[in-house]
Amino acid sequence: MSGRRAVREDEATGPPVEHVPLGHGPDIWRVRSFDAARQVLRARHLTTQAGFTAERIPRGVFRRHPILISDGEGHDSQRRELARFFAPAVVADRYGERIDELARDTVGRAAAAGRCRLDEVALHFSVAVTSEVVGLTESTVAGMSRRLEGFFTQPPVDLSAPGWGRTRRQWLQAAINGLVPIARFHLADVRPAIRARRRRHRDDVLSHLIAAGHSTSDILVECVTYGTAGMVTTREFISMACWHLLTDRELAAEYLAAEQPRRVEILEEIIRLEPVVGHLFRRAQDDIEITAPGGTVTVPAGDLIDICVRATNTDEQAVGPDPESLCPVRSTADSVPAVGMSFSDGAHKCPGQTLALYETDALLHRLLDRSPTVVAEPTIGWDSVIEGYRLRGLELAFPQGPAREGRRS
Template identity: 60%
Template sequence: MESTAEDMIAEAVRAGRCRLDDLALHYAVAVTAEVVGLTSSPVPAMSRRLTRFFRQPPFDLARPRLGRTKRQLMGAAYNGLSPVLRFYLADVLPAVRDHRRRPRNDVISQLLDQGAGRADILVECVTYGTAGMVTTREFISMACWHLLEDDPLRARYLAAGQDERLGILHEIIRLEPVVGHLYRRVRDHITVSDEGREHHLAPGDLVDIDVRGANADPASVGTAPLELCPGRTLPRGIGASGLSFGDGAHRCPGRSLALLETDALLTRLLAQEPTILAEPSLGWDELFAGYRLRGSELRLGSA
């Protein structure tokens, strides 16, 4: 993470400027590629292939066939399967062949040791690649935007030790969860109690876990829930990032990695005293029910 961040920031410094979401994308893909073992193809090309997974027509989980027309279903199938095939041929297959010759300490080597087939390896690579890329990319962009807009917070972040810096990042992602909603189907009968009222959920019911709402609940996170307050006092059992990384069996396994790689990049980027040349445009992505930041341009240092 550190060497990749240093190389990418050095390149941006030489150029005198950078587009933040592109920098975050290539960095997140490069780090994820090392963890997974997708190291047999160039990062920029793999980044373009991974972003194609998210070009999907609108959908509604509560409606039959996701509320899509037949034409939209055909478009979704093509938009989903075509990138998977390209990703497999250009990124996964070369990496698998290379790992058979030279095993190493990563996900693909572990899967090969366990006797996993190519289809299983592809599923893991798609899951790790897309999740590690899209969520971390957006969080890096959002965290950087907050720090650039808040001079005292940025000064505190740059002067702090790693534990305090990670605490600041925890608070940012609590306030700005990348995935705003988690949807789950009920498998067994469940009774949920809320403020004295009981709600009975049956198998097949769709549950919408409103992450943004939960993270802004004063009963859970304390006073001023919509303000960025690193180090806020939280009740027992409430994590510093709220539900932004899920919880229990649904907890994101990449939580620590996402925070550490974000910190590694931002400490180096902010040390270059960047200034905002163009504000990002804020959008919403229905596929993962989260925000999308695009177009932020930074000038680095005296350049």
């Protein structure tokens, strides 16, 4: 079936492990073998988070390090505490009805208008879902969406370049572009939600953070983490998955006719092929041995390790033959998940995988049931901070007629 859409011409596909001397500091090791990548991501206590500019985030202001940038026992404890909000059974039982309601309303409005730009629809839907789970329910979705989008107006970053490829002026601009939206997000979204939950505890992430004694600054940065992660990655995946389905009639027909577990399998294959976050970075804190096709190498302490997710997800030894094609009946090697490395692995494996797939299916199944047509193809851009693609401009038109509610399962 159809192949990958998000392709970077400047991105090599081999070798499995590549040493890149930089000459101005610690070197970079690019890992493209699935098995080697998993070794790195599961090397407990030997590496620390280096992606998403984590190494430049000041830690002294936080009583507890944010889950995105923490490592070790503190990180493990945070994950255990929050796992109950993202477990598969919890997603379906606790949030399923509300997600379905949001999807029904979202698609209904788009179809009634006759036309929509999918990235905007996906933005508001993903923010609405994330706000329910996190507990940011005291402000409007439209306003929160604008404020969360503001975080990503950032100068480009290159972890392999001196100063990460930014001038002093660009770092200042990055700080301003980050702090101003954070202040607005705090005042308009987080503070009202905290006050509401101090008055009445609810069963959401924010209430848990308050009960666990997190400071206001700790809560704010966690809300930023969950809000932006839930918005950015899911928004892009919804657009990408819809683009694949609407331009492959056979795949769309199979998806529409299938029960929910089978639909999720199709979405898993799409995100394996089109991972939203294309690179995961870890900093070696001690020497690490990595075994890959071709032999064993030792990554010295201090060097940066770049897990090239698009490459690991098309490693034929892991995902089978014809790895760059979309094959909804793909059989991966033992212990290799259907999504590949798209949700990471090890200590920093994304806890929101089930939620992201569930909400994407909830929206797309209803959307495709309205028989939309593509009237404008999207453009693909790249976000260097999250090392991911950005799809904009996918426009859909809906046939006008009596509204109908498709089969749900």
